Amino acid sequence: MNIIVCVKQVLDPEIPPAKFKIDPEAKQVIPPPGVPPVISLFDERAVEAACRLKDKHGGTITVISLGPAKAAEVVKHAVAMGADEGFVLQDAAFEGLDSFGIAYVLGKAIQKIGAYDLVLCGRQSADWGNSQVGSILAEILGIPVITLAGDIEAADNKLKVKRILKDGYEVLEAPIPSLVTVSNEIGIPRLPAGVRIMLAARKQVPVWTAQDIGAEPAQLDKANAHTEVTGLSVPTRKTECEIVTGDTPGQAAENLASKLAELL
Amino acid sequence: MDNKGVLVCGEIAEGKLAPITIELLGVGRKLADELGEELSALLMGSQTGGLGQEAIAYGADKVYVAEDSLLDSYNSDAYTQVAADLCSKVLPSIMLFGHTDVGCDLAPRLNGRLGGGLAMDCLALSVDSAKLLVSTRPVFGGNAHASMVSKSARPQMATIRPKTVPPAERDDSRKGEVIPVEGKIDPSALKVKVVDRIKEEVEGVKLEDAEVVVSGGRGIGSAQNFEMIRELANVLGGAVGATRPACDEGWAPMTLQIGQTGKVVSPKLYIAVALSGAIQHVAGCLGSKYIVAINKDKEATIFSVAHFGIVADYKEVLPALTAKFKELLAA
Numbered sequence: 001m002n003i004i005v006c007v008k009q010v011l012d013p014e015i016p017p018a019k020f021k022i023d024p025e026a027k028q029v030i031p032p033p034g035v036p037p038v039i040s041l042f043d044e045r046a047v048e049a050a051c052r053l054k055d056k057h058g059g060t061i062t063v064i065s066l067g068p069a070k071a072a073e074v075v076k077h078a079v080a081m082g083a084d085e086g087f088v089l090q091d092a093a094f095e096g097l098d099s100f101g102i103a104y105v106l107g108k109a110i111q112k113i114g115a116y117d118l119v120l121c122g123r124q125s126a127d128w129g130n131s132q133v134g135s136i137l138a139e140i141l142g143i144p145v146i147t148l149a150g151d152i153e154a155a156d157n158k159l160k161v162k163r164i165l166k167d168g169y170e171v172l173e174a175p176i177p178s179l180v181t182v183s184n185e186i187g188i189p190r191l192p193a194g195v196r197i198m199l200a201a202r203k204q205v206p207v208w209t210a211q212d213i214g215a216e217p218a219q220l221d222k223a224n225a226h227t228e229v230t231g232l233s234v235p236t237r238k239t240e241c242e243i244v245t246g247d248t249p250g251q252a253a254e255n256l257a258s259k260l261a262e263l264l
Numbered sequence: 265m266d267n268k269g270v271l272v273c274g275e276i277a278e279g280k281l282a283p284i285t286i287e288l289l290g291v292g293r294k295l296a297d298e299l300g301e302e303l304s305a306l307l308m309g310s311q312t313g314g315l316g317q318e319a320i321a322y323g324a325d326k327v328y329v330a331e332d333s334l335l336d337s338y339n340s341d342a343y344t345q346v347a348a349d350l351c352s353k354v355l356p357s358i359m360l361f362g363h364t365d366v367g368c369d370l371a372p373r374l375n376g377r378l379g380g381g382l383a384m385d386c387l388a389l390s391v392d393s394a395k396l397l398v399s400t401r402p403v404f405g406g407n408a409h410a411s412m413v414s415k416s417a418r419p420q421m422a423t424i425r426p427k428t429v430p431p432a433e434r435d436d437s438r439k440g441e442v443i444p445v446e447g448k449i450d451p452s453a454l455k456v457k458v459v460d461r462i463k464e465e466v467e468g469v470k471l472e473d474a475e476v477v478v479s480g481g482r483g484i485g486s487a488q489n490f491e492m493i494r495e496l497a498n499v500l501g502g503a504v505g506a507t508r509p510a511c512d513e514g515w516a517p518m519t520l521q522i523g524q525t526g527k528v529v530s531p532k533l534y535i536a537v538a539l540s541g542a543i544q545h546v547a548g549c550l551g552s553k554y555i556v557a558i559n560k561d562k563e564a565t566i567f568s569v570a571h572f573g574i575v576a577d578y579k580e581v582l583p584a585l586t587a588k589f590k591e592l593l594a595a
Contacts, residue, residue, distance in 0.1 A: 013405045017543055017565055020407045029404060100379070123525070124384075128403050128410070131384040132372035139376030144341070144455040147369045150518070160459070165365045166527065167519060168464040173457040184508060184525060185518045226381040226417035229410050230398070237550070241557070241570045249576035250584035256556070256574055257588035263554060264532060 001059035001154055003050045004113060005083065005120045006106050006137070007043040009067050009074045010127040012036070020234070027232040029127070039074040042122025044081075046182040048189040049152050050120055051082035057154055059117070060084045064109050066094055066102055072205040080192035080200035087113075091210040093220040100226045101219065103136035108213040110141065118159065119179040123148050134181040144178045150185035267418040269302040270295050271356035273347060274319060275366050276309045283431065284362035286322050288424060290432035291389055292360050293323035298391045302326060304354065306445075308346055310336035320440030322432040328354070330445035334454070337461065338366050340373065341454040348377050350445060356419045358397050360389075363423040371423045381414025382421040387428050397422065405524055406547030425528060427551075464519050469503045471520065476502030477531045477549070479522055481539020482509040483559065483578065490515040492582045493537060499589050505529065507545045523548035538578045541566025558582070 012035050019032040031037070039047075050061045063078040063086035065071040075086030089109050097105065110119065119141070121134035138145035150169060151162035159174045164185050174180075192200070210220060218224065244259065246252035272292045274285040289305065296303035304326040305319045316327040330346045347370065351359065359374075361367035363385045375382040383399035387409070390398045396413045397420040403410045414420045471477065478497040484490050490510070497504045506516035508523060522529055524544040530551030537558045539545060546569055549555065557570035560577045567573050574581055 011404070013544065014542065017407060017568070020404065020543075022408055027410070029408070099382070103376070126405065129384070129405075129524075130382075131368070132375060132382055135369075135372035136376035139373065145373060146340070146456060147372070164518070165461075168462045170458055170462070171460040173459050175455055178456070184512070188512050225415075226379065227383065227412050227414050230413050231411035232403075232408055234408050237569055239555075239569050239571060241567045241573045243562075243567075243573050243575060245574075249574065249580035252574045252576060253581045253584035254588045256572060257585050257592060259572065260533065260554070260556065261589070261592045 001053055001057045001117045002115060003053060003059065003061045003118045003120060004110055004116045005043070005046050005050050005061060005063045005078065006133070007047065007063055007065045007074050007078055008040045008122070008125050009037045009065060009071045010040045010125060012038045013041065013126045022232055022234055024232055027229045037070065039077050040122055040126040042124060042126065042182060042184060043074075044077075044189045045184055045186045046120040046122050047078045047081050047083060049149070049182050049186050051190065053118070053152060053154055054082060062086065062113055064089060064106065064113075066105055069207065075205045076200040076203055077192070079203050080197045081190055082196070086203070086205050088205055088207045089213070090207050093210045093215070093217065096222060097220065098225045098227045099130045099132045099136055103133050103140055104219045105213070105215055106133070106137050107140040108215050109208060112208070112213050117176045119143070119177070121179065121181045123181045123183045134179055138179040141179065144174050145181070146172050146174055146178065147181045148183045149180045150183055152180055267355045267357040269304060269354070269356050270299070270358040270360065271351070271354060271419070272303070272305040272324070273359060273361045273367070273370065274305045274307045275362060275364065276307060276312065276315060279311070279313070281315055281318055281322070282362070284364055284426050285319070286431040287426065287429050288360045288362060289319065289322040289324060291424065291429040293432060295358060295389060295391055295397070299357070299395055301357065304328060304356070306330065306347060306350055308335045308343055316442035320438055320442070321434050321436045323438070325440050327440065327442045328445050329442055332449055334449045334451070337458070338369075339454065339458055340369050341456055342449050343370050344373050344377065345449055345453055346445065347374050349447060351378055351419065359419040359421045361421070361423045363425045367423040371421055375421055378419065379417060380419045380421045381417035383412045384423045386422045386424050389422055389424070396420070402524070402547060405544035407543050427528070427530065464517065466517070466519060468498070469501065471503045471505060471522070471527050471529055474503035474529070475531050476500040476533045476535070477505045477522070477529050477552070478502055478535045478537065479505035479507065479539060479549070480510055480516070480537050481507040481545070482513070483538025483540075484510060484515060487515045489579070492578075492586075496535065496582055496586045496589070499586050499593065500533070502531070502533070507539050507542070536566050536570065537582065539566060540564050541569060
């Protein structure tokens with residue numbers, strides 16, 4: 001089975017809110033110094049889903065990441081987990097693209113890679129979370145899409161996908177090739193073994209530009225953007241927390257219970 | 265630009281208009297009135313009965329009804345086909361969806377097909393001076409809010425998080441038009457087959473309806489210790505919730521996950537136990553009337569959104585808290 005996984009490098013979403021700063025003018029987040037960017041959480045699960053399919057059925061995993069040269073790090077992370085090859089899609093014309101622009105570039109790169117059985121994306125990015133690149137990409141590639149997968153199996157040239165619902169799940173059957181977006185319910189991603197980390201560190205990650213993938217300049221023109229961000233703000237939350245105390249934690253608990261019982 | 269009007273993509277649940285549909289009609293009516301345009305709704309199902317009239321009572325001027333056995337329950341390929349066909353005829357300027365199982369799949373896909381401009385998981389919608397739809401949505405896991413517009417792409421689309429906008433008022437004297445959607449669904453275009461749909465029943469009170477929610481995080485440490493969370497929730501007649509890490513560990517089922525990618529709850533009382541308060545979790549409980557934090561780390565972020573807190577090891581707090589509530593509630 002040949003799988004292509006789209007991954008994004010993002011600001012570490014686990015940073016404490018105090019370190020989260022924005023530039024409201026530029027409508028951008030200011031990356032806190034000394035905090036390395038990471039692979040987007042759901043994209044890492046997409047890589048995990050790909051690795052599980054490869055463990056079972058063999059084949060190859062190719063990873064692509066649209067981003068700066070540094071994005072090679074997340075490609076290498078995916079290789080350490082079990083991917084075979086990876087490419088970074090970098091070009092000044094790719095900066096600040098909206099979901100349609102991103103899907104267009106990923107589509108062009110996928111066409112360059114060639115034959116595939118399955119394309120995987122995270123359900124949304126951990127930063128802007130636009131939650132639509134996978135679905136738009138599937139429309140561009142002209143293949144079926146299943147969103148919010150919690151499990152993916154392959155058998156008899158078909159995919160069986162568990163799609164997560166608010167109160168359960170549905171089981172869907174899709175032809176090959178299809179695109180699937182992966183949710184966190186798929187489970188915890190594997191920790192790469194040391195030897196694979198070393199292998200990945202030495203891996204060459206070629207960079208593809210707009211020209212390399214044959215992207216049309218008009219498709220990358222920001223004047224044709226479908227959406228634009230017109231404002232960015234940090235919501236203010238003013239809550240005074242009353243710390244309830246007591247001689248012992250148990251005593252504090254009893255005091256808290258009495259207080260809450262009065263309020264409710 | 266030829267596109268005009270607001271189109272709500274309604275949802276039907278158990279033969280009735282789903283609550284989100286009534287919320288969408290409420291916000292859709294406001295937007296349509298501000299623009300001086302029509303509000304219409306699309307209902308897809310196998311038996312839509314009098315639901316078209318009902319959508320009119322909740323504010324729609326026109327209701328497009330697509331009835332087909334293939335639309336009985338959500339099918340991505342079928343729903344996308346019907347909605348895309350209708351949009352190409354009606355040419356709405358704005359199209360609204362719920363941020364639900366249906367909307368989360370249908371909206372991005374339809375957007376890909378129509379080439380519109382979509383904002384997902386919106387908390388508020390308004391119209392600016394240029395009559396553009398302004399969608400406000402959480403980004404960076406809820407750390408920031410972004411407003412987004414589509415200058416030229418149509419339709420301007422948004423999914424709206426359930427229970428963030430007030431539902432429309434019912435008025436049975438309202439007049440409108442129910443229009444059947446013509447045309448059959450092409451079965452050869454249905455590539456993905458729905459094999460099964462499983463409802464995972466959770467024992468006790470439903471999270472979304474609970475007045476009290478007790479949630480545990482990574483700090484709980486084990487599946488066994490998670491029982492203490494369940495006991496407290498039981499005594500309070502409430503529901504159990506969990507953070508993503510706690511669900512990942514398997515201490516609680518995934519359906520109990522609260523946060524940006526899980527469930528959003530707004531009970532009267534939310535008790536957060538041994539969880540740090542990662543913003544993507546907090547995003548799921550900020551609407552609670554009272555948030556209580558129990559954590560041994562006084563620097564934990566959860567205290568910055570909590571109304572009451574105890575700084576101590578939860579293992580020393582929960583048994584006494586549970587016992588005291590039991591006593592108070594028995595009295």
